[in-house]
Amino acid sequence: MSEKLLVPDIGEFENVEVIEILVKSGEQIKKNDPLITIESDKSSVEIPSTVDGKIESIELKVGDKVSKGDLILNYLSSSKTANLEKIPKDTESIIKQAEEAITSQKEEEVKNIIPEKKQSTIQVSNGADLDPLETKDWLESLSAVISKDGNQRAHFLIKELINKAYREGANIPYTQNTPYINTIPPEAEVKSNGDQNIERRIRSLIRWNSAAMVVRANKKFPELGGHIGTFASAATLYDVGMNHFWRAKNNKFGGDLIYFQGHSAPGMYARAYLEGRLNEKQLDSFRQEVKPGGLSSYPHPWLMPKFWQFPTVSMGLGPMLAIYQARYMKYLINRGLIKDEGRKVWAFLGDGEMDEPESMGAIGLAARENLDNLIFVINCNLQRLDGPVRGNGKIIQELEGSFRGSGWNVIKVIWGSYWDSLLANDKSGHLVKLMNETVDGEYQAAKARDGAYVREKFFGKYAETSELVSSLSDKDIWRLNRGGHDPHKVYAAYDQATKNQGSPTVIIAKTIKGYGMGKSGESVNTTHQTKKLDVDDLMYYRDRFDVPLTDEQVRNIEYFRPDEKSQEIKYLKERRIKLGGFLPERSTFAKPIKAPSKDIFDFMKVSTGEKEMSTTMALVRMLTSLMRDKNISPRLVPIIPDEARTFGMEGFFQKIGIYAHEGQKYEPEDSAQLSSYKEEKSGQVLEEGINEAGAMSSWIAAATAYTNHDIEMIPIYTFYSMFGFQRIGDLAWAAGDSQARGFLIGATAGRTTLAGEGLQHQDGHSHLIASTIPNCVTYDPTFHYELAVIFREGLRRMHEKRENVFYYITTMNENYSHPEIPKDKNIEEGILKGIYKIKDFNKHKKTKIQLLGSGTILREMISAAEILQKEYQVDSEVWSVTSFNELRKDGMEVERYNLLNPDKEAKISFVEQCLGKTEGPIMAASDYMRMNSDQIRPYTNKSFYSLGADGFGRSDTRKNLRKFFEVDKEHLVAYGLSILAKEQLIASKHAKEAMKKYNIDSDKPIPTKL
């Protein structure tokens, strides 16, 4: 029997136009197959089938207006039950869960009922112990529980006690801090099976070569700079990872991803030298990157594309990028695009770096998303560049509190093994008390002195602690090491971190800045910038780490690499072979994605006729049709920072789902609607919330998936253009360094086009900021066919040809009708190179002007041209400039070539090819600062005038704003006439008349001053 399929609830919209019919009568359809596309003035969405069956008749046509309940088609159902009102499976399980929760809640309520009791006062003591005997009783009971029933039980009881106290009215906040000792007690440490002696020797050689590399470079060229102290403090942290934990990418495994602390790069080069991956000549070209083969100052994939994977040296970006990298890895796994191989993301960070808001800004997300594939290692050497990180406090405790509070697994590695017996003998608890009380400034000062100082100033504070070390010599005391320098402690921490499930881990390791550098730089405030060591310092360093070099060799600052057959080199290589290969190493085995056939965007090459739409809407239409391309669709990663509805992208929610690692545990409020908020584990959209930096980090992860996960992805991050580059500029720069490939869409762009929002929202310069990034290709299109040509070429260049560029395209929210693509066969070339002629006004053949317009202001320019022809008998040629930035790049390159080749035939820039032989002066305008169009001025070889939206934006109507910024058609006419007068092509009176006619006040101050 024939059945009816109706328009579902489409939210608050009514009478929405049908723009596409995607099925035919007689066709078999399945549930979720798209049937029609409807489009309101803001958004276009597909209506999917809710049934399986065969279409009998389609009852709609393109252009019809529909509302909820209208008939779409008649069909014959494939199964009798198909159309029964069945409760969807998800809903069913939600109901079941809710029912279960209600019963268990009831049970809990019964259990939790406590007899009414007079509130007892709970005494808060600020450290002072009111009743030590009672305290002892409690502590002994606790010890008994730990030994009898274990840690978990003890933890449970403590939690219950705190809960009870809270219910009794004691609002004492539960501290997130544990005592200032290692999280893992010695008896629980998992032991390394490595050969500690060989590992120590290898580490010493790496330390030496790393320092030697920096010292040699600076001896030759003192301006080169570099760091010794940072790696000196972190060597053990890296070595344990390299020897035992970090698995490289190979044909069997995807590889762990390691974010190395930027200025510890010398240590990575020094290891690569021992591994035979770099030679002495290369070490000697540290920080001399101009000649090919030089080693980059810091991790820069752009400069060393086969070596470095992640740019980290701009502090704060590494931690944030690592979090989103780990999240993106889970995204790919949950979407079934890569296998779950238990890969990890490790990020090495400085304690000073943790002050960057970006460093801590996303730690909540990491915990919320249960990123147990993420491990932070924070090297707490207690110093940053100028001095102590927290002289008066304790950075380790502070970080512990923040991370634990956010839900991370925290492992503190504070003390080395030499402390174990002292701590075990600390029966009175005074040692731990002392450790808790001592501030970082004191800890740092202690390590800049000697054993006697530590005995007096540290242990000497209490009789009990003095006693504890009474049998130790000053030398023994000096040997009491810090956790981050103890390979056993570090190994145990890494082992536990890699096994942790359900949450990210942070290892907070205490070290000494400039470890081993002696008087010249160990634990002193100037350590960070020490890059020269004199002969005595070098001798000390050699002796400190037993590097087998003669005095003469030390004086020559020679590198040391043992024989290929030596134990050290064999061991080092064996370890790495076992772990799958060398690190860091950057490679890609991703397959290209075939760009869609050109006709996929044909619908954008015809006129929209009466229908008006914005370029943002055109983009959404385009993406919707791309989602039907089987090659492209699964690789699209739409990323949105809480603005989907602003851009009309809410249709994506249902169509491809919002990524949520836990799926959707609730029935959304709008579940009955077509664009209901659908979260799912395999969701495709990354809905980032109000977090542009996070969204950009996600975009970078997706845009570099081709190297980090060997799968080419197409990220499309759409944002308010004003909150793009200027907000996250440094991440965009890092994206360039990372060789990211993907699209950035600056929506609601244009200073006068986004009318109502005002000064902080109206973007008149994002193209200029984008132009500072050498591999960022930018466009400011006006019409839908321009957008289609540009976008397809972006897909082809980046994802099929794998060019290392990324695209920034602005789209606007002004609705207007779009013409068909001009017939000229060179049109696509012009669109892509940045300029093409869109209109010719040549009725009068007297006076001519060249008019260049970009984005929405092109339309003002076309209107101005019409007025100039009609009312002032001025002819013109109107040019659509899709990218001043691209034109400038071409002009610059051509000019350079011509200057370098004065004897050869001069090349002609594309701008000059287009405009050079035209008649009349040039007037250019865009919705951006004049500097935008000014960029091509030198390459036109003609009189050139530019207009633009310089100054602070402000809220008003588009009309008023364009008048204010003098880019409306009236100003363009008046300025055009004035330019012609200045060029002595017409009399000045015409300009004056026009100004009068259009009420243009020539005394008004320039908008930059208003």
Ligand SMILES: Cc1ncc(C[n+]2csc(CCOP(=O)(O)OP(=O)(O)O)c2C)c(N)n1
């Ligand atoms: C955004 C940013 N600001 C400033 C710097 C300059 N800088 C480089 S290292 C450093 C100090 C780093 O201290 P810390 O993070 O504790 O690292 P450590 O060397 O002590 O391991 C500074 C200020 C930078 N690289 N990036």
Ligand SMILES: [Mg+2]
């Ligand atoms: Mg530091």
